[in-house]
Amino acid sequence: MTPPLLDVRSLRVRHHLPLDDGGHRLGAPAPDGVDVVVEPGEVVLLLGPSGCGKSTLALAANGLVPQVVGADVGGSVHVGGQDVARSRPPLLTADVAMVFQDPDAQVVTGSVLDEVCFAPENLCLPVADVLARAETALRQVGLWERREDDPAVLSGGGRQRLALACALATDARLLVLDEPTANLDPAGVEEVYAVLRSVAAAGGRGVLLVEHDLDAAVEIADRVVVLDDAGHVATTGPVREVLAGRAELLAELGVWLPTATLAALRLRAAGVAVDRLPLTPAELATVLAGAPSLPAPSPPEPHPPAVLHRPQLPPSAAGDRPAPPVITVEHLTVRRGATTAVDDVSLAVDRGDFLALVGGNGAGKTTLAQVVAGVLRPRRRAVTGTVRVAGLDPRRADPADLTTAVGFVFQNPEHQFVTGRVDDELAHGLRVRGVPDAEVAARVDDVLERFGLADLRDRHPFWLSGGQKRRLSVGTAIVCRPEVLVLDEPTYGQDRERAVELLDLLTTLHDGGTTVVVVSHDMQLVAEHATRVVALADGRVLADGPPAVVLGDDRVLAAAGLRTPPLARATRALPDPAWRAVTRLADLPAPGLATVGA
Template sequence: MQFFDRDAPVLREMNVSIERNQAVLLLGPSGSGKSTLLQVLSGIIPRSIEAWFKGTVTRPDSVGVMFQDPDAQFCMLTVEDELAFSLENRSVPREQMRAVIEKAMRDVRLDIPLSTPIRELSGGLKQRLALACLLALEPEVLFVDEPTAQLDPLNTQLVLDDLRRLHGQKTLVLIEHKLDGVIEWVDRVLLFNAEGRIVADGAPLDVVREQAEMIRESGIWTPKLWPVTWEQLLAPVPHPLAERLQTQLATGKKQTARPAADAPILDIRDAGLRYKNGHVVWQGLNASIQPGEWVAILGPNGAGKSTFLKMVGGLIEPTQGNVQLKGKDVSRYKTPELYDTVGFVFQNPEHQFIADTVFEEAAFGGKVAGWPQERIEREATQLLADFRLQELRDKNPFTLSQGQKRRLSVAGMLLKRQDVLLLDEPTFGQDAATTAELLQRMQERNEAGTTILMATHDVELVAEHASRVLVIGEGGLLFDGSPHDLFSQPELLEKASLTAPLAYEYRQRILDAGQKEKVEEGSLSV
């Protein structure tokens, strides 16, 4: 299979056969063709997406596809109408619809009024509604493309639990970077290499063990815990993973906040936002951000994390309070001056693409700033190489894979060296190698003095890199402090729909098990 604007095939001469009611995980690095194969198997390619295609695909008449972005598959305004639309496609009589709709909602634990406008739902509720709509179609095969990419930890677990309950009842073909919660129950793994070939096909444990070197070299995510069990981890005889977790805990506890400067670079004063319909997003937010801090913004889906970043970046104005950037109200900055100081990476990469080629997109900031062409060429080319996009230099950004689009959006914003970087889920949908490269570049900028505010659901990333955490939820600021202090408070984590990093969960399980001899002043020793 080859797209018309590409010089090489995305998929190469593969044969795949999937048994009825089997659960299959497609695993591989970003851009390896996983989503493309899913689109071929489901019929989206070549029926809806034009491409050169050779071979045959035999599939049942009834299939369903669940995308990363649920908004991409909604076409009605309310929950009830969206579910009814699925039933109308099956010609279900109107008098039977209510019972089918209520059953679909129970199946995914969606306890909300049927009249609720879809636009008011959080990302997690939208994804579960999308699954309910697909189940209402009664498909024989369900294709699922990274359904948890934009979800908080609680909603991630809920969606994965819903899919797990379908195991053995439907044929499932899944793509998922968050392997914990998936790889434990799927029947089979298809492992892709970077060239779009399937290099391994078998039981999850066999593939992960036999292809460990290839997985590591290709930068593919591996599970945090599996195949180790909690029983093994908590056993009296120390497990190697337990020793690594203890080291992480000791490192996390030693993190110290950056000393306060003479003046904060960002000062958020009693900020609040209320929509025209009366809905209060949050109110009374106060935070002073010091130059050079790396601040993670956490909270449940729908809490207003992205909205908070947009307010800080001057894209929306608070309805109360204000935001000071270098002692000046953000609203008083002229646009060129503001964006010489602040860079913004949107949650949806397509929202910031404005050029016709990948190179022009990466180079745009330099052109606007009036850099010499030689400098633009040199630095933009280096960024494309760093983010493994050089071979796509002349392609249109909108034709890239989701992972490649995300890499390009971050690369374009790293070209200039603004004082403040605002990043909304910069690592979602990325493989381990690309995430490591991205974080390395962000770390370098941060060490050079750039202040970073980053909304994310990745608590492991926060524990390793952030110097400070703001938790937004329940219409206000729930926490402002160090990652170690946050992850040491299980009640607060539950209140904010968060989970602890594995090291902190290990610590809590030891405390719950009464093994206090392993705990010394909040850290672990063996």
């Protein structure tokens, strides 16, 4: 019989955690005693809470754990019949290709084309074959026209596409993908999953997929393996059997579920008869339309139409003049090399807004957010226009003053870590500001507990899981209690439980007067939490208004490379106009199930 593409048996991994004296100690096992099999033509979805060992298992599939990343490993891993423990990772390239959680970790050349050619060249293929594979892979991910670009000028989503193209170009029979769509816009997610669908449908290749965005992944996955927080297999089986049949178990584990499934769980808890939990918006629409006892929601308040520029600001409490905005952007243009990343953007952000910047990859969202926060200070000739944040010019303000006014969370958490311990990372900004030691300790302990990092306080930040790194990066920003908090993809890498906690925390900060600005491709997140949405395309503002208006305008979404949020896709098909206005899980009745929704 043909061996499986991947055969993992009783895998148990304990990482080597470095100590100050140059030695190491062993971390807790994660994963712990896990079996996973991937057959040709299969897409196997690996789920579990942050820190359970998903990425470690992915790295073990091509020998990087333990041959590059130090660890004690028990059990066995075979790829195409080969024992990974007896093969050096470079020799496995033809059999298994990996897309890391952080795409920057695998970029090694100076052009997009060279990057995709790198692996086939090292397989000693003829030049014509190398170029043919590279062109096919780049066309599949939509980067062929940018083949001469330096990978460094691509957006985060662009680099993620590039990493996938590199994996495809190896022609490996097994693809191991660790959150391959985390930084992609919704249109890009659809394109990537179309590629993966065609790869699996061909029959000879298989995919092991670690993913949180189940609204897309559920359409292509065949089987699911779910790990618990101790790294054990909690359940496994076909997609519908696990995600729908054992949804309550997954919710208790803090694992993401499709939006349609979450919505149905809330309705079931409210007493609505939902016999078969849906997985897709279309299935949810059928549930909603066929539930005679469904309580009708209150009609939403009318919203003003989306506008290109913000209307007159509301009067202050004194009533004598408008309250000044906390962020003012006037005719901002930013050029990055030959590209105009931000093109004549003007915004006025009210104090206490929860603003979402949305748009396709390369729309200018991150550049705009970084200029506002002062972490990107373009050269004088590369920028025109003005920016003011809490009365400061972020390009010229003293860093100490600026970081008191605005906190920033990078798209890549590693870009902001400066110390060797988790607790020191949280304390660093406070100590720089001269905060008393007792208050520093109290604030750090509070954030560690709030973000589930207390047991990791002495761990080096780079030894955390991807989700733990994200929580730490957010913690370093909020521990200083800035007036404005800017976050680039805040839920990237988070399990559902931690994402809900983080968003609840941001909402609490917002309710307390903090201005929150998020860059996000997660349209359901935006619909649930934002009070205002600015949609960008090609560096320009397409629309500016309430979430229900901007995200309900198909022309804006199409122009921005976005998609209607999953819940709205289900409700907009219903005949009842009141239901067509429901776009948030929070609008659904759900007594007794507060921890399941957003």
